[in-house]
Amino acid sequence: MESIQKTVSPVDGSIYVERELASGDQVDKTLLRALSAQEQWRSLPLEERVALCSRAVDCFVDNKDQIADEITWQMGRPIQFSGGEVSGFEERARFMLDAASSALKPIVLPKRRGFDRYIKREPLGVVLVIAPWNYPYLTAVNSIVPALVAGNAVIIKHSAQTPLCAERMVEAFLKAGVPEGVFQFLHMSHEETRHLIQSGGVRHVAFTGSVPAGKEIEKAAAGQFISVGLELGGKxxxxxxxxxxxxxxxxxxxxxxxxxxxxxxxxxxxxxxxxxxxxxxxxxxxxxxxxxxxxxxxxxxxxxxxxxxxxxxxxxxxxxxxxxxxxxxxxxxxxxxxxxxxxxxxxxxxxxxxxxxxxxxxxxxxxxxxxxxxxxxxxxxxxxxxxxxxxxxxxxxxxxxxxxxxxxxxxxxxxxxxxxxxxxxxxSLAWTGVKQSGRGCTLSELGFEAVTRPKSYHVKQV
The missing domain is CATH 3.40.309.10 (Aldehyde Dehydrogenase; Chain A, domain 2)
Structure with a gap:
């Protein structure tokens, strides 16, 4: 099996990026780092996680010119429009950072006969984001930021057409001080991606892509009792x-x-x-x-x-x-x-x-x-x-x-x-589809529901 991933630029047909695909051992070690880092990450106060992610957005935007140029060469968008992807990334990230305190706050129910009752939103654990090339940052940010802010660790596998996008995002978050292991990337084959989904360590998969690929994601996740968010095709x-x-x-x-x-x-x-x-x-x-x-x-x-x-x-x-x-x-x-x-x-x-x-x-x-x-x-x-x-x-x-x-x-x-x-x-509006356009939801406060689970507390006063 080919171990080198080559990105051919549609601009001139040249090979723009080459990356070695991760081995099964590298995939397993990445997952272990994520599982370990997530335990400490979730224990940080929400305000601290928000501040670190906000700083990461600053670092990302500071690199706008390079990122825009790389988008153009990797997937062919005219250079006069590529910078808009960075601006859109920032807009969505800032919204979700601002919305986190409201979206993640406990639901407190009225007191009843000596009982305190409330519902907390718990992070799922490790979230795998599988991102496409057509809007390589705008699609990915929809899941990455709410997942991280909610206390999850994230592993991103980007399209073979836009591998640098995964690297640039992870670089920005590490530069901002987000602990190592909390946000990582992997360049993987389909086989290793399936192995990661079926590993037992991933608790949610956020996928954007074609209908046939979405079906393969569902097949890989079957029997794992994990959640899957699918943004698929449209007409x-x-x-x-x-x-x-x-x-x-x-x-x-x-x-x-x-x-x-x-x-x-x-x-x-x-x-x-x-x-x-x-x-x-x-x-x-x-x-x-x-x-x-x-x-x-x-x-x-x-x-x-x-x-x-x-x-x-x-x-x-x-x-x-x-x-x-x-x-x-x-x-x-x-x-x-x-x-x-x-x-x-x-x-x-x-x-x-x-x-x-x-x-x-x-x-x-x-x-x-x-x-x-x-x-x-x-x-x-x-x-x-x-x-x-x-x-x-x-x-x-x-x-x-x-x-x-x-x-x-x-x-x-x-x-x-x-x-x-x-x-x-x-x-601020939910992004979702019906029929073969997929299932699940990102963006808006509702988007945090995909990367958390409710945990109910029923406390009797004695």
């Missing part, structure tokens, strides 16, 4: 009602389609437009998309970078070609994006019309810079189509009738519902 829809502000809708929805080259779990992949404004929407959409500048991610003028690897781009090309064979039409002239070439990760942005739900492009996750657009005649038709999916991560409606928008939102099977925006995480 997120947006509905443009006839009363929508088209200027707002076009810019917002298309940014939701194409930001990060469409490689977002909550990116918009299906657009439904009321027939009365359909033609106007298409004209504006075509103009908007043609403004993108596809090119190497390290070029400051690039607004649309390569996909993470050539195979991912070829998958989207196949989806598009199949849809066209079935009658779909391309709205965007790909010749306007000369960097886009078959056999490379550089892919032109595309919008498809004359599509329907029999096409893969409308029901299979694309995870690339493409979306299908369908004309609808009513709210009822839009709701039916939006719910016709195996996924349910986010959904958006664009309307000036907010009351009606909320009423329609109540009918949509989704974890997060937006009106007049999309593709955004507010750390």
């Amino acid at each position: 997120d829809p947006a509905y443009i009602r006839e009363d929508a502000d088209l200027d707002v809708a076009v810019e917002s929805v298309l940014d939701g389609v194409f930001f990060n080259s469409g490689q977002s779990c909550c990116g918009i992949e299906r657009i439904y437009v009321h027939q009365s404004i359909y033609d106007d929407f298409l004209k504006r959409a075509e103009t908007f998309v043609n403004q993108y500048k596809l090119g190497p991610a390290h070029n400051p003028e690039t607004t649309l970078g390569p996909m993470v690897r050539t195979s991912a781009a070829e998958f989207v090309r196949q989806q598009v070609a199949e849809a066209v064979e079935q009658g779909a039409q391309k709205l965007i002239n790909e010749k306007k994006f000369p960097q886009s070439n078959s056999g490379t990760p550089y892919l032109a942005p595309q919008l498809l019309v004359n599509v329907n739900h029999s096409m893969r492009i409308m029901h299979e996750e694309s995870f690339g810079p493409v979306a299908g657009i369908m004309k609808v005649s009513s709210d009822e038709e839009a709701m039916k189509l939006m719910n016709d999916s195996d996924f349910g991560l986010t959904a958006a409606i664009y309307t000036q009738d907010l009351e009606k928008g909320v009423e329609l939102g109540d009918q949509i099977e989704t974890g997060t519902f937006f009106i007049n925006r999309c593709d955004y995480l507010d750390p």
Whole structure:
């Protein structure tokens, strides 16, 4: 089995990082260090854990320029946007640090016949975070900070595409004074990851990735009686009602389609437009998309970078070609994006019309810079189509009738519902999904529930 992990940069095809994969013995020793360190870590007052983690965030942000550059080379995000990942990391971390005292405080019940009754939130022990490459810090921070603040030890295994992200986070926490063993990283094979989950020492797994990989995580955890949080795929829809502000809708929805080259779990992949404004929407959409500048991610003028690897781009090309064979039409002239070439990760942005739900492009996750657009005649038709999916991560409606928008939102099977925006995480709101988008919850005060367990106290006064 290959013992060296190589990260090929989508920017130029070069090997950007090489790391030796951990052996079974190294994995076991890392787990033992975590188990030992966690006992002392949990005994620290909450205020001290918060202060150390806050200092770690400072150390992380101080390294923003290097981190942003590494993101660009590892996964291909345009350099002008990569620094936003660091800012987003800080925003979410600060929120969860501020929320910890409220989220973790004991629940004290009214006194009853000489009894004191209350519920404490206990740390689980060791939390394994398995993080993806597409938002390598934003996804990881959702679980790491609440887990650490709650008194757990954390081991992070990052994607083979973004190994430096795990290293940079751990470096920042060690520099801030978090004790060794409390937060560690491992570069592991799938086999060693499965071994760690089944070791008996891990009490929670936080995974972000594909549906097939999520199923493998569940299989590995079966019979261990541990909790698993899964943020999986999406095929997120947006509905443009006839009363929508088209200027707002076009810019917002298309940014939701194409930001990060469409490689977002909550990116918009299906657009439904009321027939009365359909033609106007298409004209504006075509103009908007043609403004993108596809090119190497390290070029400051690039607004649309390569996909993470050539195979991912070829998958989207196949989806598009199949849809066209079935009658779909391309709205965007790909010749306007000369960097886009078959056999490379550089892919032109595309919008498809004359599509329907029999096409893969409308029901299979694309995870690339493409979306299908369908004309609808009513709210009822839009709701039916939006719910016709195996996924349910986010959904958006664009309307000036907010009351009606909320009423329609109540009918949509989704974890997060937006009106007049999309593709955004507010750390004060719970981040969750339904159907094949996964299960569990991160962010908000509710996110602390995944990394703690309730412990009830029933004290009789004598």
